[in-house]
Amino acid sequence: MTTPPVDDPDVLVDVRGVKVHFPIKAGVIFDRVIGHVYAVDGVDLQIRRGETYGLVGESGCGKSTLGRAILNLEPPTEGHVVFDGTDIASLKGEELRRKRQDIQMVFQDPLSSLDPRQSVESLLVEGMKAHGLAKDAKEARPRLRELLTAVGLPVQALSKYPHEFSGGQRQRIGIARALSVNPKLIVADEPVSALDVSVQAQVINLLEDLQEQYGLTYLVVAHDLAVVRHISDRIGVMYLGAIAEEAAAVDLYARPLHPYTRALLSAVPIPDPDVEDSREQILLTGDLPSPSNPPTGCRFHTRCPWRQDTRCDDERPQLRVVAIDGVPEGHRVACHWAEQIDSGELRPHEVTPVAVGSDELPPAAVEPELMGPASVTEAL
Ligand SMILES: Nc1ncnc2c1ncn2[C@@H]1O[C@H](COP(=O)(O)OP(=O)(O)OP(=O)(O)O)[C@@H](O)[C@H]1O
Numbered sequence: 001m002t003t004p005p006v007d008d009p010d011v012l013v014d015v016r017g018v019k020v021h022f023p024i025k026a027g028v029i030f031d032r033v034i035g036h037v038y039a040v041d042g043v044d045l046q047i048r049r050g051e052t053y054g055l056v057g058e059s060g061c062g063k064s065t066l067g068r069a070i071l072n073l074e075p076p077t078e079g080h081v082v083f084d085g086t087d088i089a090s091l092k093g094e095e096l097r098r099k100r101q102d103i104q105m106v107f108q109d110p111l112s113s114l115d116p117r118q119s120v121e122s123l124l125v126e127g128m129k130a131h132g133l134a135k136d137a138k139e140a141r142p143r144l145r146e147l148l149t150a151v152g153l154p155v156q157a158l159s160k161y162p163h164e165f166s167g168g169q170r171q172r173i174g175i176a177r178a179l180s181v182n183p184k185l186i187v188a189d190e191p192v193s194a195l196d197v198s199v200q201a202q203v204i205n206l207l208e209d210l211q212e213q214y215g216l217t218y219l220v221v222a223h224d225l226a227v228v229r230h231i232s233d234r235i236g237v238m239y240l241g242a243i244a245e246e247a248a249a250v251d252l253y254a255r256p257l258h259p260y261t262r263a264l265l266s267a268v269p270i271p272d273p274d275v276e277d278s279r280e281q282i283l284l285t286g287d288l289p290s291p292s293n294p295p296t297g298c299r300f301h302t303r304c305p306w307r308q309d310t311r312c313d314d315e316r317p318q319l320r321v322v323a324i325d326g327v328p329e330g331h332r333v334a335c336h337w338a339e340q341i342d343s344g345e346l347r348p349h350e351v352t353p354v355a356v357g358s359d360e361l362p363p364a365a366v367e368p369e370l371m372g373p374a375s376v377t378e379a380l
């Protein structure tokens, strides 16, 4: 059942019970549906005006599909996306097109998202013309200069073509293009994954500066917790189509409660060798199960070192507020045993690999003796 939309003017994006299931078809003459890819399978999340929501998870867990569902590029199979008070699914044609002006995307690979035959000027003017913000390049020029300055590129860039720029500069063009139509929300899908590490921080800093300058709201998608750490106000950790844990960034890093988040955080390297040696290490066993054949019960049970018979296998945990001292209400976890895991009452055990939608799984990689209390807490 979908929870009703929140009536809070501070919420810009309200995602309610969203599912996006892709049919798997077979047959030459009749297109028979033989199954579904449960790419997004019941997501609730709210993004407040002016905040940055970081969405993190392994490849294939449904991050991009959720981002596309927010723009209605992938209409939800179930559930609703309410943007700025309007249910996106209720909009058609011109109305939807106008609303899309408010939501822009920045993509991972700027080279493939920028038409190589168009000059930067033409790329930037395109959206402005489409949304009636400028008749032609001449009229748009003062705005284009402002945009280029805002993203740290020289005005001469206007006459150049995408291939003449470095990866970081191209991403700046992609960001300028998103900004050109004055959006309220930017969905940045892996905005720095294709860039050199040295350039990643510059682009992240740029996004932060622009947010302040233009009052933007961001959904930043990444597979790496390190990338979203500094930019995000809140973070949602996604696993197989659902949110496993959601919290203010500072709370998530200080006290990860879901076993999956603990595993992800334990993989983030820490420059201090003493801290690195003493902290919790959780190596995830096996690949992400196939979203066309997700495990029953808790989606994470096939890889979870804390899995308990039989509730974890049978009952799907809901994202819930936990009864742990010092953990705020906004820190929600989809785990039946979050309290017992946090207190140490439940200890991790070896994981026997279960072949779920994966042909080959590596041997168990959890080393219980390495696991102490959540020492990752201090480490981060
Ligand atoms: N149009 C589509 N038709 C069928 N399956 C799809 C479609 N788009 C995505 N999928 C599948 O849905 C699942 C989620 O894909 P999605 O691209 O949202 O993941 P992701 O978390 O963004 O991954 P990545 O980090 O690799 O970008 C994957 O199994 C993918 O193969």
Ligand code: SF4
Pocket (backbone or CB within 6 Å): 258, 259, 260, 298, 299, 300, 301, 302, 304, 305, 306, 307, 308, 312, 317, 334, 335, 336, 337, 338
């Ligand atoms: S519900 Fe069970 S399997 Fe799922 S994360 Fe919690 S302990 Fe692990």
Ligand SMILES: [Mg+2]
Pocket (backbone or CB within 6 Å): 063, 064, 065, 189
């Ligand atoms: Mg993706």
